Every structure is written in C-alpha cells, then in structure tokens.
Amino acid sequence: MKKSFLTFCLFAACMPLFAAALLQPGNEFNVLRFVAEKNFMLLPVQDTAPEADVYVVYANGQQGERMKVRLARERVEYYVPFDIKAYKGREISVCMTPVPEGMVCWDSIRFADEFEPLPCKYRPSGHFVPPYGWINDPNGMIYRNGEYHLFYQYNPYGCTWGNMHWGHAVSTNLTDWEHLPVALAPDAWGGIFSGSCVQKQDTVFAFYTSAGARQTQSMAYSTDDGRTFTKYAGNPVIFSNVPDFRDPKLIWYAPDSVWIMVLAAGQQMDFYKSGNLRQWEYLSSFGKGYGCHDGVWECPDLLCFNAGGKNEKWVLFCNINPGGPAGGSATQYFTGSFNGREFACDSDSSVTKWLDYGKDHYAAVTFTDAPDDRKISMAWMNNWQYAPLVPATHYRSAMTLPRDLQLFRHKGGYYLSSLPSKEVQDLPHYEISITVPKKSKAGLELKFSNAAGEYVTITYDFAADTVVMDRAHSGITGFSDDFPVPTAAPLLDESGRYKLSVYLSASSVEAFGGTWCMTNNVYPSAPYDTFTYTATDKSVKVEYELKSNTK
Ligand code: FRU
DSSP states (O other), X not given: OOHHHHHHHHHHHHOTTTTEEEESTTSSOEXXXXXXXXXXXXXXXXXXXXXXXXXXXXXXXXXXEEEEEOBOSXXXXXXXXXXXXXXXXXXXXXXXXXXXXXXXXXXXXEEESOOOOOOOTTOOTTSOOOSSXXXXXXXXXXXXXXXXXXXXXXXXXXXXXXXXXXXXXXXXSSSSOEEEEEEEOOBTTBEEEEEEEEEEXXXXXXXXXXXXXXXXXXXXXXXXXXXXXXEOTTOOSBOOOOSSEEEEEEEEEGGGTEEEEEEEXXXXXXXXXXXXXXXXXXXXXXXXXXXXXXXXXXXXXXEEESTTSTTOEEEEEEEEEXXXXXXXXXXXXXXXEEOSSOEEEOSOTTOOEESOOSSSXXXXXEOBTOGGGOOEEEEESSXXXXXXXXXXXXXXXXXXXXXXXXXXXXXXXXXXXXXXXGGGTTSOXXXXXXXXXXXXXXXXXXXXXXXXXXXXXXXXXXXXXXXXXXXXXXXXXXXXXXXXOOEEEEOOOOSXXXXXXXXXXXXXXXXXXXXXXXXXXXXXXXXXXXXXXXXXXXXXXXXXXEEOOOO
C-alpha cells in the first residue's frame, strides 16, 4: 500500500466530516454544507446500493456537477474522489437524495488532499486499466505526434455503469499508459457516449453521442494535442428521433475529399458526409437482412485495406449486444466495397463473421491515422451479460491487448485475422506450434493451470474443424450463469500446421490462432503457471515455448 493512501486512511479515521455540517437530517433530502479546504471530497460507495442523486450547489445558488453515486448504505466498499480543488475557501452544499437517515454514508464521507485507489490482484498487466472507476468502450482512438490516444467510456464515481465521461490516456508503445485528466464530462445535452476522433493540422476533433432526452451527435475540439477539449457551440450537429442512434465513427474519404461518419442507428448503420465537420448530409444505410440482428447494433468502424488499388477492400465493424456467438456482446464485421456513398457487402446476407469468438471482446474499433496504415484494434474486455458483477476492487474492466488486423481469404470469402500488435509481443506469452496430418480426426487439449487446481483449456477438434475454450474451472465463476460458458471458433484453415499465441494476465486469456482469436476473462486464485497438453493421437505434434523475456 502506498504512503499517500495510508496518509489518507489515518487522516480519514481522525477527521470525519471535516468542517462540514449536515443540514436537515432525518428526511430523504439531505444537504452537506462546508467550506472547501481539501482537494477531494471522498464519497463512500457500495456497488449494490441504489443510485443516489448527488449534486453540488455553490454559495451563490448556482448548480454545479450532478452525478449518480451508489452511496454506501450498509458498508463502505471503496471511496471515489470528487474534486473540490477549484472551490477552496468557498462554501459548497452537496445534496444527496434520497438516502435515508442511518445509512453508513452519512458518517463516512471524508475530505482529503490525496487519493490513492486500492490495489486489486486482478489488474491485468500490459493492458489498459483505469486508475479507479468503471470503464466500457474504447473511444476516439487516434495516433498523433508519436502518441496513441485512448479515450474511453468512464464512470469516475463508481465501478458500475453511469455518469458517462470520456476518460483519457496516452501511450507511445500501446502497453504503458499514462493517465490524463478526464477529456469530456456530461453536459446539458447528456452523458458523453461513444465516438471517435479525427485530426486536421493542429486540431483534434472528437465526435461523440450526447445521450440525453434523445441521442444526438456532438463535437468538441482540442488544439493542445488532445489535452483539453472545447465543446462546439453549435452542438448537437446531428439530431434524430431514432431511439438507438449513436457512436459516430469518422473517416476521411480521400477520393471525394469529404469526411464520412458511420452511425449505429437501431438495426442498421447510417452513413453521412460533410466537407466542414459541422453540416452533415445523410447518404445511405446498410444492414437490413445482413448478418446477425439478435441485438442492438452499436460502435461501428469502417476500414479500407489496400486503398485505391485493385485489391481495395472495405470492412465495416458492427458491434452487437446481445447476439454474440457465445451469448451477449461481440463484434461482427462485413467485408465489401464503399464508394463514398454506400457500403455493399461481398458475402451472402446470411453469413456472419466474428472478429473474436470469446465472450469478453466488445465495442472493438481501430486507431485512426495509425502509422504505416496499420489497422490496430482494441476492445473492451468484458460482456454486458455480467460486466458489473465481475470480481474487482476499486475499478472494473480493462481493454484487450491491441491487435493488428489483416485480411485473409477462405473459400472465396474475405476474413480478418487478429494478431497481437508487435508492441505487446514482449509480454509473457506461450507460443505453441501444432502439426497434424491433413484431414486428421484427432483432438488436442491444451491446459493452463495453477496449484489450486484451477484451469482453462483450449481444445482443438480436427474432425469438426473447431476450437473451444473452456473456463468452467478457471477460478471464481459463480457470479453469473452466463460466465462459465465454453466459447467456440471455426478453424478456417485445413493446412495441418497451426500457430497459437496465448497471452495470460491476472484476469484474462487471449488466444490468437491466426484465422481465429478468443478473449475470455478469468478470476483464478493464483496465476496459471503450468502448461500441459494431451492429444488423442500420436500423430499430433506440439512444440511450445514460454516467452517471458521482459516487462
Ligand atoms: C456499447 C455502448 C455504446 C454506447 C456506450 C454507452 O457498449 O452501449 O453504444 O455509446 O456503450 O456507455
């Protein structure tokens, strides 16, 4: 435990309700009034408590921040900091409603100059993880001046979904992330839902969904390399009455010198264009009858491989929830062409292609303007089926490792392979080579286990051309019946020679098999430090190496 957190604990124990007065106790509208003297007001949270409305009123009667916080009722699980630095020396009233008298939060609100999140053994190294609080989708990912920017759906006031902000971090190597202040906070147009960034000379433009009474699209811009954003005075830039209308992804369409925006609109993707990023013209929609429609379409992306050449190929990402191959959230994609107005799919409408066959890969999008035209994707490493229930302390969820996407062909169709980006290949991982005779009917089980008898298996069935990952005995699984479900991928490769890279962290297994990949979270009592395999047949040859050179 770091010194500053100890300092806070000692301080907190001695100085409850520093310089504060509780007005009107005993009913369901309570006000805490105080002169701000410390940097933070620390709000006590219990994830299972109902949300309370917390809002700040300044001495002149003006309303300040407003947020939903699961204020602790029976026990304090952790604290979240509410930054009051800017109001030092001034009187603030904080209204918390409705929280009945006698709930533990009333005696547990604290004030402190420093805040240090609690440690958690499940924080996955090498991955992006927030310092504290809840995250979901990666947003606005862009490469600029040597830095990868990751914005993300963020609740700084709890470890469950709510109060959507854009958090922000930067990295030069896609593994070590520097946490920066929140980039965008909710406003009168609503919470800041998912979106993307583009850049033009000195300016970064962030497009996001304002989720208020309606879902509308808004813009903010930054002239200091994404460190601070100003919201555009003409927001929102696109209105609609469609209830699910969100997650703008922008690309520059060079042949026509226009910006294209793809938006998830119910069960389809809508395309818009603009020459100035302010006025947008509707172009077309794609999706009716294509792919999986067992859930809401969300978080699009539009990628061009081999731009301008005779092999040009476009890929449209469509994250869908629920409806994933193993239940809940997943990323489907369509391959085809885009002419600046319309996307046309090149496979039969009944075909569904999945980017990752695991259960914990959602809201995948790629970095805009990545060097060398690389298509680097990252996804939220969780599933809406059980996201708020996964074991964690003081934070919830991480992003997947970054992957480089490449096109490959199988039986006349185009598919995407995901391989770990070169920047993360120094992280410890297994490299496994498997050789089987062509048309083999053998089976092979790979097992990653620990001394507590917890394990994850990856099983190849060469007769059925499938691979299955099973985490039923992986550790803590009982928080949701949807969690210990096996995940299966087709083996779109009958060559008989397979390479597999498996990256294990304290709470994730990411398996990259070339034509397939799978991301699944796990919560073992100790890391899996043993690898074994069993083949049904001597003709199956396995070679493996644990690469653990660095970090
Ligand atoms: C996907 C999603 C997006 C939305 C965001 C809200 O996980 O539902 O469609 O913008 O999360 O946090």
